[in-house]
Ligand code: NAD
Ligand code: G6P
C-alpha cells in the first residue's frame with residue numbers, strides 16, 4: 001500500500017511562528033509525511049513576506065512538497081487533512097492595547113489573563129469560527145489543531161457554537177513546564193513523565209507526576225519549585241528566554257507556596273499576585289513591545305534577507321523545536337498513536353466536582369477518532385473556587401459575544417479576579433470597546 005501523505009494548511013500564514021513550524025514539519029517527515037503545505041492569512045502583504053521566504057527554503061530543502069499561499073478561503077481549505085491555526089486578530093498593535101489599557105487603571109495588562117485576555121477573546125472568536133467553517137465547507141474530514149489565543153475563550157466559543165466540529169485546542173505552556181520539570185530532575189524529556197493535571201487553560205495544576213514505572217516524582221520536583229519556581233531548568237529551546245519570562249518562571253515559587261500539594265501553571269501569578277505584577281510592569285513598555293522589537297522584527301528581517309538573496313542556504317531559519325507537540329498531535333490523529341496530551345476539552349465529569357460543561361485542560365489520549373479524557377477525580381476547594389470564578393468569566397465573554405451583550409461583558413470584567421470593582425471594570429470595558437470597534441461585535 002502506498003504511504004499516506006498529508007496536506008496541511010497553516011492558518012495565520014503571516015504569524016511569527018509559521019517559519020519555525022514549517023521547518024519543524026519538514027524535519028519530521030519520516031513519521032508524518034507531507035505532500036502539500038499551504039498558508040492562509042487575511043493580511044496579504046504580511047503573509048507574502050513569510051511565504052516567499054518559506055517557498056525558497058522549501059524549494060531548496062523539500063522540492064517534493066507542493067507549496068502555496070493565498071488569501072482565498074476556497075483555495076486554502078480545499079483538499080486539506082490538517083489545519084494548524086494560529087491567528088492573532090488585531091495583530092500585536094491590539095495586544096499592546098490589551099496590555100496597556102488595564103495598566104492605566106492599575107490592573108494587570110496581559111495577553112490572555114484579565115481584561116486584556118477578555119478583549120482578545122472578543123476579537124478571536126469570530127476569526128477562529130470563520131476558519132473552522134471554511135475548513136468544514138471545503139474539507140469536511142479535516143482536523144483543526146488550534147492554538148490561537150486566548151485558547152480558553154476560543155475553546156468555549158467552539159463548544160457553544162460548533163459542538164460537533166473536529167477541532168482540538170491545545171496550549172504549549174504545560175509542555176514547556178513539563179520539559180523544565182523533567183530537566184530539573186535529570187530526565188531527558190517530558191515524555192518520561194506521566195502526569196495528572198486539571199484546570200482551565202492558563203489556569204491549572206499538576207497533582208501527580210510519575211515516571212513510566214509508576215514512581216512518584218512530585219517530591220523531587222517540588223524541592224526545585226519550592227526553591228526557585230521553574231528557573232532551575234531554563235529552556236533548551238529559544239522560546240521564553242527573555243528576562244520577563246525568566247521572572248515569570250521564578251515567581252512560580254510564590255504561586256507554589258500557596259498550595260504545596262500541587263505544582264502550578266505559571267499563568268496563575270497574574271491572578272494570585274496581581275499587585276506584584278502591576279508593580280513590576282512598565283505601563284509604557286509591555287510584553288507586546290518586547291515581542292515587536294525582538295521576535296517579530298527578527299523573523300521579518302530574516303525572511304526579507306532570504307527573499308533578497310534568493311536563497312535560504314546562509315541560514316537564518318530554524319525549526320521551532322518547542323512546537324514539536326503539534327507534530328505529535330497530528331501524528332496521533334493520523335496514525336492512532338494514542339499518545340497523551342493536555343487538551344482543552346468539555347469536562348463531562350473528568351473533573352468530578354466541577355461544571356460538566358466547562359472547557360477544562362486535562363490529559364487525554366489522542367488517536368484516529370479524536371480524544372479520550374483521562375478522569376482526574378475530585379479537586380480541592382481552593383482550586384475549585386478559583387476555577388468556578390474563572391470559568392464563569394470565560395463563559396460570560398462568550399455569551400456577551402453571541403448575544404452582543406454589554407451587560408454580560410461588564411459582568412465578565414467585574415468577575416475577573418484581577419479586577420478590583422465593577423466601577424474599574426466599567427472604565428476598562430468602555431475604553432476597550434472604543435479601542436476594539438473594528439473587531440468586536442456591537443455591544444448593547
Ligand atoms: P502574529 O500576529 O505574528 O500572526 C498572526 C497572523 O494571523 C497574522 O499574520 C494575521 O494577519 C493573521 N490573522 C489575524 N486574523 C486573521 C483571520 N481572521 N484570518 C486569517 N488570518 C488572520 O501572531 P503570533 O505571535 O505569531 O501568534 C499567533 C497566535 O498563536 C496568537 O493567537 C498567539 O496567542 C498564539 N499562540 C498560542 C500558543 C498556545 O500556547 N496556545 C503559543 C504561542 C502562540
Ligand atoms: C506561552 C503561552 C501562549 C502565549 C505565549 C506568549 O507559550 O502558552 O499561549 O501566547 O506564551 O509568549 P510571548 O512570547 O508572545 O509573550
Ligand code: MN
Pocket residue numbers: 151170171172173202
Ligand atoms: Mn498558551
